[in-house]
Amino acid sequence: MKTKFTKWIKKCVGVSLAFAVALSTGMYFSGQTVYASTAYTDAEPNDSYEQAQLISRNAQTAAQYVSNQSSVYRYVTGTLSNDDEDWYKVYLYSDDETYLDLNVGTGTIIVELYDSSNLFVPLDIFQFQKYGDTNVYEVPVPESGLYYLRVYHTTTSISSTYYFTIGNPQYSLGTYTYKFNSITLAAKATWQDTVDLTLIADIPDRAIGYEVSVGGCTTSVSSKRYFYNEFYDSWVATKTTYSYSLPVTNSSLLDQVWGAKIISTSSSSKTFTPTMTIRYVAPDLP
Numbered sequence: 001m002k003t004k005f006t007k008w009i010k011k012c013v014g015v016s017l018a019f020a021v022a023l024s025t026g027m028y029f030s031g032q033t034v035y036a037s038t039a040y041t042d043a044e045p046n047d048s049y050e051q052a053q054l055i056s057r058n059a060q061t062a063a064q065y066v067s068n069q070s071s072v073y074r075y076v077t078g079t080l081s082n083d084d085e086d087w088y089k090v091y092l093y094s095d096d097e098t099y100l101d102l103n104v105g106t107g108t109i110i111v112e113l114y115d116s117s118n119l120f121v122p123l124d125i126f127q128f129q130k131y132g133d134t135n136v137y138e139v140p141v142p143e144s145g146l147y148y149l150r151v152y153h154t155t156t157s158i159s160s161t162y163y164f165t166i167g168n169p170q171y172s173l174g175t176y177t178y179k180f181n182s183i184t185l186a187a188k189a190t191w192q193d194t195v196d197l198t199l200i201a202d203i204p205d206r207a208i209g210y211e212v213s214v215g216g217c218t219t220s221v222s223s224k225r226y227f228y229n230e231f232y233d234s235w236v237a238t239k240t241t242y243s244y245s246l247p248v249t250n251s252s253l254l255d256q257v258w259g260a261k262i263i264s265t266s267s268s269s270k271t272f273t274p275t276m277t278i279r280y281v282a283p284d285l286p
Contacts, residue, residue, distance in 0.1 A: 037070040037071070037075065038071075038074040039075060039076075039077065040053065040055045040056075040074065040075070040076040040077070040088075041077055041078065042077065042078025046086050046088070048087060052089040053086070055074065055076055055089070055090050057096075057166055057167030058074045058075065058168050058170075059074070059168055060074075061168065061248075062171055062281045065171040065173075066210045066281050075163060076163070076165070077162070078161070080109070080152065080153045080162070082157070084152070085152035086150075088148070089116075089148050090146070090147055090167075091145070091146055092139070092144065094143050095144070096141070097169075098139040098141050098166065099136055099137065099138055099283075099284075099285070100136070100139050100164065100165075100166045101135060101136045101165050101166075101169065101170050101284060102126075102163070103128070104128050104162055105162060106130060106160040106161070107129070107155040107160050108153060108154045109127075109152070109153045109154075110125065110126070110127055110152055111125070111150070112124075112125050112149070112150040113125070113126070113139060113147060113149060115142075116145060116148065119148060124137075124139065128162075136169070136285060136286050138285075139166065149166070169283035171282065171283055171284065172282055173279070174204065174207065175279050176203055176278050177275055177276070178197070178258075179274075179275050180193050180273065180274040180276070183271070183272065183274065184269055184271040185217075185221070185266075185269060185271075185272070186269045187267050187269055188266075189264050190263045190264070191274065192259060192260065192261035192262075193260060194260075195257070195258055195259075195276070197255060197257070198255050198257075200254075203254050204280075204282035205282070205283075206253065206255075207254045208248055208252050208253055208280055210245065210246050210252065210281060211244065211278070211279040212238075212243065212246060212276065212279075213242050213277045214227055214242055214276055215275045215276075220266060221265070222263055222264055222265050222266070224237070224265060225242045225263075226261040226262075226263075227244065227260055228259045229251075229258045229259070230257055248281065254280055258278070262274055
């Protein structure tokens with residue numbers, strides 16, 4: 001689990017000009033397309049619901065995050081000075097899961113959520129701390145419509161910066177490698193085994209694989225390696241790199257049974273430890 005400090009640094013760097021230049025350069029030389037995200041900056045005066053600043057919900061999906069498509073990634077940065085408070089308004093949909101993900105520069109920040117039909121009693125109240133345990137909350141959206149956010153801090157003697165998204169969750173990438181039991185594979189023989197990843201506590205909730213590879217041995221041992229999961233329900237041959245690009249959909253959730261198969265192409269028996277590595281994208285959830 002990343003610390004809040006690490007995550008804050010990552011996000012702050014992500015919105016800086018230096019990072020943008022580096023990212024664009026890296027994507028250019030890698031042949032990938034760069035898609036600009038939408039940044040909303042706290043614009044005064046926005047100290048009341050009448051002055052609320054219009055923003056859009058973050059709509060970036062897991063697949064878009066993996067492919068570096070950030071055109072629908074929307075975030076807000078702001079500064080609370082002394083007894084300041086900032087108001088925002090955003091259209092939310094009741095059919096979508098909605099998350100509020102906020103990182104605090106200093107102290108404690110409170111966010112109150114209001115329905116446009118009642119701007120005096122909040123639907124919910126969320127608290128975020130610089131070194132607190134929680135920086136993501138699921139937001140109740142009883143009906144599709146316009147909602148208001150009141151952002152303020154408890155330590156009014158100092159200023160505090162913040163960074164938040166509301167809408168789809170934010171994502172991070174990870175890698176999980178499962179080591180099967182060591183085997184001695186006879187010449188031209190076949191080995192296969194399965195693993196139920198629902199039993200692995202280290203895998204983040206709702207992690208989705210985007211690449212799977214089967215390894216543990218050299219090319220001289222086997223040039224024929226396969227995988228399967230409950231979606232494919234049959235053995236799928238990996239590419240020449242012994243990896244396979246997965247669709248970034250629920251069909252590739254790590255939370256299912258996966259299988260690996262290796263066919264020996266060697267003329268002698270070999271001892272090794274088969275592995276299956278899945279690169280995944282995971283939402284940051286409460």
